[in-house]
Each structure stands twice: as structure tokens, then as C-alpha cells.
Amino acid sequence: MLSIKVWLKLLYYEMASLILLSIAFWVVSAPVVTFGAAVLAMFDIVRGIYDGDEPRGERRRLRRFFSSVKVHLADGLILSLLITFVVINTAWYFSIALSGANIRFIVGGLLGLYALFLLAVFICRTVNFHVVRNVDWWTSLRSAASTWAAQPTLTVLQVTIVTIAVLVTVLIPLALVLIIPAAITLFEFVYYDELAGNNPQVVLTRYVRQNDF
Numbered sequence: 001m002l003s004i005k006v007w008l009k010l011l012y013y014e015m016a017s018l019i020l021l022s023i024a025f026w027v028v029s030a031p032v033v034t035f036g037a038a039v040l041a042m043f044d045i046v047r048g049i050y051d052g053d054e055p056r057g058e059r060r061r062l063r064r065f066f067s068s069v070k071v072h073l074a075d076g077l078i079l080s081l082l083i084t085f086v087v088i089n090t091a092w093y094f095s096i097a098l099s100g101a102n103i104r105f106i107v108g109g110l111l112g113l114y115a116l117f118l119l120a121v122f123i124c125r126t127v128n129f130h131v132v133r134n135v136d137w138w139t140s141l142r143s144a145a146s147t148w149a150a151q152p153t154l155t156v157l158q159v160t161i162v163t164i165a166v167l168v169t170v171l172i173p174l175a176l177v178l179i180i181p182a183a184i185t186l187f188e189f190v191y192y193d194e195l196a197g198n199n200p201q202v203v204l205t206r207y208v209r210q211n212d213f
Contacts, residue, residue, distance in 0.1 A: 036076025
């Protein structure tokens with residue numbers, strides 16, 4: 001798929017910014033209740049990077065990220081609660097399964113883990129609509145659901161790619177801190193751009209022009 005190639009090239013071009021944003025994301029998310037605000041801020045800044053609207057320079061982008069977190073503190077609370085519930089529920093199933101080797105809880109834990117990946121991708125699409133189109137959460141949820149229903153095969157592909165990216169952190173744990181949050185956010189924008197009928201490769205011409213000087 002074209003979007004995967006574009007995504008990998010953008011990761012290369014914007015590696016420094018994406019690493020710093022990912023680290024800032026985890027720092028802001030540490031209190032848990034601020035996780036939602038961190039997600040919204042990440043989408044805000046990465047979207048600007050993808051569109052070319054965000055000013056260059058890691059320091060300025062970090063300042064913009066922290067400013068965006070403050071703006072989205074109240075708006076992001078619902079995301080914090082939702083993610084916390086799913087993570088705790090999945091961890092609970094796994095802890096019971098591992099302690100008692102109960103096959104039902106093992107299956108429940110695996111299903112919960114898969115649901116967590118599904119939820120992560122669905123949240124990405126919902127936040128995409130919420131941040132970019134500046135619409136309310138209910139409208140964003142319905143729009144995200146309609147895109148999933150329209151092209152379920154591509155949705156499964158996106159979930160698979162995100163799952164693989166996250167599972168890589170089992171082999172390289174540091175990647176979870178350094179790149180995964182910003183990388184998944186960037187992938188949502190690139191993937192949806194192609195899904196909407198646009199050519200995401202156009203974004204790369206901006207970097208080609210910069211390298212010509």
C-alpha cells in the first residue's frame with residue numbers, strides 16, 4: 001500500500017520531532033487522567049506536521065504540544081476514562097489467567113487485548129474527526145463507525161499494522177517510549193488520507209523541495 005511507504009518515509013524525515021513528542025506524550029500521560037488530553041494534543045501537533053502547517057523546530061513543536069494539552073484537559077477526560085477501563089479490565093483477566101491457568105480467563109484476556117488494539121485504532125479515527133473537523137464527540141464517533149463499516153477489510157488491515165507495530169516493542173521495549181505514540185498517530189493521518197481518495201505521496205514533495213536547497 002502507498003500509505004505504508006509514505007508513512008515510513010515521514011517517520012524518517014520527522015524522526016527527531018516524533019521521538020520528542022512521544023516522550024512528552026508519556027510524561028503528560030503519567031497521571032492517567034491526562035491521557036486523553038495527551039492523545040488530543042498529539043493529534044493536533046502531528047496533523048500540523050503532516051499538513052505542513054506546524055512550524056519547524058523541535059522546541060517550538062514541544063511548546064505547542066504542552067499548550068495543546070492544557071487546552072484539551074477537560075475534553076480529553078472521556079478518553080482517559082475509557083482507556084483506563086479497558087486496560088484495567090484486560091490486565092485483571094490476564095492476572096487471574098496467569099495465576100490459576102484458567103483457560104477461560106486466558107481467552108478473555110486475549111480477547112480483551114485484541115479489543116484494546118481495536119479500540120486504539122477506533123479512537124485514532126474518532127480523534128482524527130474530532131480534532132481535524134472540529135466536531136463534537138458524538139458526531140466523531142458516528143463518522144468513525146461509518147468509515148469502518150464502509151471498508152471493513154481496510155480497517156482490519158490497519159488494526160493488524162498497528163498491532164504489529166506495538167508488538168515490536170516486546171522485542172524493543174524502548175520503541176514504545178521513543179516512537180510508537182507519534183508513529184501510530186501519523187499512520188492514522190496517512191492511512192485515512194489514502195482511504196479518502198487522496199494521494200498521501202504529495203506530502204513528500206514538501207521534503208524533496210526542502211532538500212533541494
